Amino acid sequence: MFSIGKLSGSTGVKVPTIRYYEQIGILEEPDRSEGGQRVYGEEAKERLSFIRHARELGFSLDEIRELLDLADDPNQNCMAAYEIAKRQLIEVRNRIARLTALQGELQRMLDQCSCNTIGTCRIIQVLSDHSLCTSEHLGTEAGCKAS
Amino acid sequence: MFSIGKLSGSTGVKVPTIRYYEQIGILEEPDRSEGGQRVYGEEAKERLSFIRHARELGFSLDEIRELLDLADDPNQNCMAAYEIAKRQLIEVRNRIARLTALQGELQRMLDQCSCNTIGTCRIIQVLSDHSLCTSEHLGTEAGCKAS
DNA sequence: CTTGAACCTCTAGCGACTAGAGGAAGTAGA
């Protein structure tokens, strides 16, 4: 029996995030104390740990929803879970490939910079002109900042 | 002299995105035709190409704003641009490292799955229990889908 | 002159949270 704060502490998921998960329906509404505060049991903790771990492995909340449904029905064949994980692996591989191309391009840009004035700056030049790039880093990876 | 559609076609940046860039102020407000439609010149095209290329290389719009300011002032030393690019390279490297750990974990998960019923499914088990993982994939990379 | 494509502004939505306001409940020490 723990409060939302204890649950947060023991799973590493922040308090507002737990409430958000409840709101979007991937975490059950817990019991409440007399005063209306959330009270969780062991089950909720396990479910939340599952969610956290799957998030760390890059699964989307929609995929996690699917995986949780599968986990709740222990007689089902796990082929579906396999497919979800496989899709995720392919996605991760693609992201690595795109990022590796970016890395090469950035490295080249930096190597060629001799830090004179902007007028001759290699970095600005390369950014202005894609044809100076060696690889096709047509990443849609862009703007994807790790939080 | 091109319309927003032509500009879009020649740079590969979608029309609403161009308007969005104008709205947030990284693209100048262009002249307008008599009827009030946007009319662009060569300069805008170059600037937009610069932005697009930098986005492909993973720079945020804030970083691009900085880079554009630098590019506009050709007498400045390019050390600042160097720093921005270097930061980006480090970021990309970190992302690759995190994703590589994820990749290993996902691969292991899939390798061990023999696709019986969920009750014994390795994928569900691993997701439930982080200690079954070999590496520390503490990725905050999660949920970052390439668009 | 008409048709139809391309343009306009505006608002709302995506995913997965995060931040903050304004107030109520729980808890530890005096």
Next chain:
DNA sequence: TCTACTTCCTCTAGTCGCTAGAGGTTCAAG
């Protein structure tokens, strides 16, 4: 028991970089 302090509650709005859609106007070709 009182007080102080932390934790909790709900609600709304913001983050990033767009994307989608409504409802209307302008432009260019035939």
